[in-house]
Amino acid sequence: MFQLSAEQYDTLYATKDYVREAHLLRERLSRLDPSLHTVLDVACGTGAHDEHLCRFYEVDGLDLNPAFLEAARRRNASGRYHVGDMRDFRLDRLYDVALCLFSSIGYARTRVELVRTLTCLREHLTSRGVVVIEPWLTPEVWEAPSVRWDQGGRDGGDSIVRMAHSSLREEGTDRVSVMEFHYLVGSRKGVEYSRETHEMGLYSKRRMESALIEAGFTDVHHEADGLTGRGLYVGRVGRTNS
Numbered sequence: 001m002f003q004l005s006a007e008q009y010d011t012l013y014a015t016k017d018y019v020r021e022a023h024l025l026r027e028r029l030s031r032l033d034p035s036l037h038t039v040l041d042v043a044c045g046t047g048a049h050d051e052h053l054c055r056f057y058e059v060d061g062l063d064l065n066p067a068f069l070e071a072a073r074r075r076n077a078s079g080r081y082h083v084g085d086m087r088d089f090r091l092d093r094l095y096d097v098a099l100c101l102f103s104s105i106g107y108a109r110t111r112v113e114l115v116r117t118l119t120c121l122r123e124h125l126t127s128r129g130v131v132v133i134e135p136w137l138t139p140e141v142w143e144a145p146s147v148r149w150d151q152g153g154r155d156g157g158d159s160i161v162r163m164a165h166s167s168l169r170e171e172g173t174d175r176v177s178v179m180e181f182h183y184l185v186g187s188r189k190g191v192e193y194s195r196e197t198h199e200m201g202l203y204s205k206r207r208m209e210s211a212l213i214e215a216g217f218t219d220v221h222h223e224a225d226g227l228t229g230r231g232l233y234v235g236r237v238g239r240t241n242s
């Protein structure tokens with residue numbers, strides 16, 4: 001889980017174009033079925049997509065991080081936000097669309113966890129439901145060991161520099177990316193240092209598609225570009241693969 005506060009998370013991704021992504025999603029969803037109306041955003045973070053999606057859909061969300069959900073509630077006041085683990089959750093409602101965006105699916109670290117997560121998503125969909133997954137990287141493109149850095153912030157506001165040392169762990173047939181993040185968070189108060197480690201499963205296209213099918217999705221397809229260049233998987237409930 002991110003140790004960054006919700007405000008720091010938003011600072012890190014201040015230049016991410018959530019408005020554009022929400023519009024691209026809406027475009028794709030209405031092409032699939034213009035009557036889709038209710039959305040569950042799984043691993044919704046601070047609700048930055050929901051803030052825009054809620055103009056077109058009824059949007060609820062789920063995340064492990066209660067502080068992020070507080071921010072999501074502020075962005076989408078009519079949404080119901082649940083603290084929960086995407087690998088094992090049960091809500092009392094079904095949705096037309098289940099989203100899992102910005103590579104959050106990688107927090108299902110192993111294929112067993114991946115199928116469990118996707119099954120949970122399917123179990124929360126109506127009979128015409130659609131799942132949309134924006135994946136994490138594939139093992140083929142994962143470069144490790146390596147060091148990279150990035151930054152985020154707004155002019156005149158707080159800023160964050162993040163350096164990541166990345167490595168690879170192999171657990172049987174699973175490939176797990178391990179990132180040790182080092183943060184420098186700058187604000188009027190000064191500069192603070194913190195660090196945290198994230199572990200995310202790396203899934204090839206074949207492995208992700210087979211997990212979606214094993215979880216009960218049909219019409220599974222992959223778009224190479226997706227919302228941000230990381231690709232997008234789309235699957236449906238209750239139809240046949242063609």
Ligand SMILES: C[S@@+](CC[C@H](N)C(=O)[O-])C[C@H]1O[C@@H](n2cnc3c(N)ncnc32)[C@H](O)[C@@H]1O
Pocket residue numbers: 001002042043044045046047048049062063064065068084085086087101102103104107
């Ligand atoms: C990269 S952020 C993406 C957040 C949001 N979807 C966005 O686009 O900004 C990953 C999110 O996954 C959440 N997360 C990680 N593991 C999770 C789990 N097992 N169940 C639910 N949420 C999880 C984190 O708390 C974080 O909010």
